[in-house]
Amino acid sequence: MQATSEVGRQGHEARxxxxxxxxxxxxxxxxxxxxxxYTMGDVEVHALRGVSLTIRExxxxxxxxxxxxxxxxxxxxxxxxxxxxxxxYILDGQDVSELSKDERADIRSRKLGFVFQGFNLLSRxxxxxxxxxxxxxxxxxxxxxxxxxxxxxxxxxxxxxxxNNPNQLSxxxxxxxxxxxxxxxxxxxxxxxxxxxxxxxxxxxxxxxIFQRLNRERRITLVLVTHETDIAEYADRVVVxxxxxxxxxYKVTAPRDAAEELKNLPAxxxxxxxxxxxxxxxxx
Amino acid sequence: MNFLxxxxxxxxxxxxxxxxxxLTMLGIIIGVSAVIIMVSIGQGAQASVQAQIESMGTNLxxxxxxxxxxGGVRSGTGDSGTNTLTVEDxxxxxxxxxxxxxxxxxxxxxxxxxxxxxxxxTSVQGVSEQxxxxxxxxxxxxxxxxxxxxxxxxxVIVIGQTIADNLFPGQDAVGQTxxxxxxxxxxxxxxxxxxxxxxxxxxxxxxxxPYTSVQKKILGSTRVSVAYxxxxxxxxxxxxxxxxxxxxxxxxxxxxxxxxxFTVRNMSDVAExxxxxxxxxxILLGSIAGVSLLVGGIGIMNIMxxxxxxxxxxxGIRMAIGARSSAVRSQFLIESVVLSLTGGFAxxxxxxxxxxxxxxxxxxPTLVSTASILGSxxxxxxxxIFFGYYPARKAAALDPIxxxxxx
Ligand SMILES: Nc1ncnc2c1ncn2[C@@H]1O[C@H](COP(=O)(O)OP(=O)(O)OP(=O)(O)O)[C@@H](O)[C@H]1O
Ligand SMILES: [Mg+2]
Numbered sequence: 105m106q107a108t109s110e111v112g113r114q115g116h117e118a119r120x121x122x123x124x125x126x127x128x129x130x131x132x133x134x135x136x137x138x139x140x141x142y143t144m145g146d147v148e149v150h151a152l153r154g155v156s157l158t159i160r161e162x163x164x165x166x167x168x169x170x171x172x173x174x175x176x177x178x179x180x181x182x183x184x185x186x187x188x189x190x191x192x193y194i195l196d197g198q199d200v201s202e203l204s205k206d207e208r209a210d211i212r213s214r215k216l217g218f219v220f221q222g223f224n225l226l227s228r229x230x231x232x233x234x235x236x237x238x239x240x241x242x243x244x245x246x247x248x249x250x251x252x253x254x255x256x257x258x259x260x261x262x263x264x265x266x267x268n269n270p271n272q273l274s275x276x277x278x279x280x281x282x283x284x285x286x287x288x289x290x291x292x293x294x295x296x297x298x299x300x301x302x303x304x305x306x307x308x309x310x311x312x313x314i315f316q317r318l319n320r321e322r323r324i325t326l327v328l329v330t331h332e333t334d335i336a337e338y339a340d341r342v343v344v345x346x347x348x349x350x351x352x353x354y355k356v357t358a359p360r361d362a363a364e365e366l367k368n369l370p371a372x373x374x375x376x377x378x379x380x381x382x383x384x385x386x387x388x
Numbered sequence: 389m390n391f392l393x394x395x396x397x398x399x400x401x402x403x404x405x406x407x408x409x410x411l412t413m414l415g416i417i418i419g420v421s422a423v424i425i426m427v428s429i430g431q432g433a434q435a436s437v438q439a440q441i442e443s444m445g446t447n448l449x450x451x452x453x454x455x456x457x458x459g460g461v462r463s464g465t466g467d468s469g470t471n472t473l474t475v476e477d478x479x480x481x482x483x484x485x486x487x488x489x490x491x492x493x494x495x496x497x498x499x500x501x502x503x504x505x506x507x508x509x510t511s512v513q514g515v516s517e518q519x520x521x522x523x524x525x526x527x528x529x530x531x532x533x534x535x536x537x538x539x540x541x542x543x544v545i546v547i548g549q550t551i552a553d554n555l556f557p558g559q560d561a562v563g564q565t566x567x568x569x570x571x572x573x574x575x576x577x578x579x580x581x582x583x584x585x586x587x588x589x590x591x592x593x594x595x596x597x598p599y600t601s602v603q604k605k606i607l608g609s610t611r612v613s614v615a616y617x618x619x620x621x622x623x624x625x626x627x628x629x630x631x632x633x634x635x636x637x638x639x640x641x642x643x644x645x646x647x648x649x650f651t652v653r654n655m656s657d658v659a660e661x662x663x664x665x666x667x668x669x670x671i672l673l674g675s676i677a678g679v680s681l682l683v684g685g686i687g688i689m690n691i692m693x694x695x696x697x698x699x700x701x702x703x704g705i706r707m708a709i710g711a712r713s714s715a716v717r718s719q720f721l722i723e724s725v726v727l728s729l730t731g732g733f734a735x736x737x738x739x740x741x742x743x744x745x746x747x748x749x750x751x752x753p754t755l756v757s758t759a760s761i762l763g764s765x766x767x768x769x770x771x772x773i774f775f776g777y778y779p780a781r782k783a784a785a786l787d788p789i790x791x792x793x794x795x
Contacts, residue, residue, distance in 0.1 A: 185708060185788050206712045213710025224705045224792065228404040240393050241710040285709070 129160035138191035166336035169345030217286030219296035256284035276307030313362035398722035413731035415684030420735025422677035430670025432754035492516035514602025530562035530577030541600035685771035692779035704791025717784035724776025732768030
């Protein structure tokens with residue numbers, strides 16, 4: 105029990121309380137009194153004013169809050185894209201609040217996966233190569249790279265689409281490629297900032313289904329920012345931000361099940377269209 | 389993060405925009421091929437002049453009337469004014485200078501050669517019977533004229549192949565009679581074909597007659613402006629040059645301090661002069677071409693800068709995914725080097741191709757030098773690094789959050 109011994113060594117009261125509340129699960133994210141202040145000329149913008157938050161292995165957390173409340177700022181700090189002005193951040197047992205640019209890049213490569221609102225795939229680059237990209241930077245061997253990206257694309261339901269470029273894929277499919285890319289380096293944590301912001305409701309459910317599956321089957325820790333209450337209901341914990349602070353933090357008693365809902369939705373999936381076309385061709 | 393991976397990343401990034409990559413390379417392709425072509429034309433000219441000079445033999449000396457000024461242009465006498473070089477001078481050189489083996493004046497005259505109703509205007513050169521040996525130019529058929537022909541100013545002539553082809557098409561010219569300035573001359577031989585000189589003049593469009601005959605019968609003058617002197621051996625050339633000079637000064641009664649009224653040059657002097665002009669040409673042509681290479685390099689920098697701005701989001705994605713700044717910098721630097729090196733290699737191929745086609749199309753000799761190829765490779769790699777460094781540094785300095793937000 106690595107987590108227990110670690111927490112025990114530190115012997116923090118707050119942690120002890122948390123440990124008592126949560127079960128054995130190891131904390132993946134520990135934010136302690138995080139402040140972030142942007143200075144623009146003479147004006148100081150206090151984006152975060154003391155955020156403390158612990159997220160444990162295997163949790164699926166939705167972050168909500170009004171625009172400008174500091175959600176993206178928090179995500180950037182959690183994602184080691186940015187450093188807090190004040191406070192400590194322990195990621196997967198390692199203090200990362202003071203790391204250099206290169207050290208943070210290495211952490212992102214090894215421990216984190218990102219999914220963005222705008223997909224952020226490389227254009228004119230096949231789905232397969234997009235998914236291979238993080239492994240290139242992590243120095244994974246060619247054969248292994250190929251095997252893992254095919255597998256990742258398969259797990260997000262894009263088998264057979266390996267050679268398609270982003271402009272040959274629908275928004276939902278592009279976001280699934282992005283999810284495959286995020287999970288291909290086996291990260292401790294996947295961060296998604298408004299992943300369904302550009303998707304229609306049905307495709308949103310499809311993407312949430314993948315997230316829920318990854319979370320349940322592989323115990324991947326997920327943190328997701330959303331504006332939509334119904335999307336947040338797929339998570340099992342919701343953290344609400346207001347004015348750079350955590351305003352509410354609660355467990356979702358009965359999270360929605362995306363897989364169940366998909367079964368009840370009318371089938372207009374493009375994969376079905378394809379099988380339909382194949383059947384027509386067979387009949388002719 | 390290993391280097392091979394970054395190279396792979398750079399190649400993939402270039403492959404995503406092939407048309408732009410090709411256009412960027414075009415500048416380098418043109419620059420490199422221009423350098424190679426220009427240098428090869430310059431070197432070709434140099435080599436053919438050199439070959440020409442070497443074929444004349446290293447023990448050859450040129451004696452000409454008149455002093456030589458700094459620019460290498462003869463001044464004073466020679467073609468006009470007082471005649472400072474005489475047949476007697478040449479006889480004295482032949483008799484009195486032990487290191488001299490052979491002597492022949494070269495007296496140029498233009499004359500009409502007529503056979504029946506055929507008419508050919510050409511240069512008739514008055515030379516001695518030793519001319520073929522001095523100039524290492526053999527007689528093709530028949531014989532050269534003899535010592536006796538020179539003494540008696542005999543009406544004999546040896547013609548070049550071009551003249552033979554035009555005046556006696558399909559016949560043997562030897563033994564025939566040709567009218568030179570209205571006097572019948574007997575053709576005793578036809579020279580072996582020699583082809584064009586580096587300036588593109590047909591060397592076979594010349595006839596040779598005893599210098600005595602040319603002086604008395606064609607020109608009516610005893611002037612000698614140029615003579616060939618051959619030393620007994622290559623090693624003796626320098627001694628011969630000194631001794632010929634001393635003898636001529638003595639014969640012309642020049643007091644100490646008075647400059648020479650003649651010029652004695654050896655082949656390396658001639659070669660050097662020719663080399664110098666050719667090198668200047670080569671350098672000039674090469675530098676003009678080099679400027680276009682520089683412009684090509686600036687083109688690469690321009691495209692790379694545009695590329696960094698245009699691909700800001702891509703850079704953000706790469707950084708978010710785990711690329712270190714150094715990996716991004718290397719990627720852009722490698723992209724730029726790949727562009728310039730690929731352009732460089734394509735330019736080398738094009739340059740070689742054109743250098744091969746030019747002699748065939750324009751008749752100019754070319755010589756592709758390994759130095760210009762190696763230089764181009766090094767230079768284009770240098771261009772890639774130099775002009776790629778700044779854009780690459782700009783890319784690496786981007787902040788991932790700002791880059792991801794960039795529209
Ligand atoms: N780079 C920056 N420079 C200055 N101020 C910034 C910067 N980034 C964010 N801010 C400010 O910090 C505050 C929090 O911004 P943040 O992007 O975290 O909000 P958000 O909760 O993600 O909002 P939204 O829901 O609109 O995405 C805002 O007031 C914003 O203007
Ligand atoms: Mg935001």
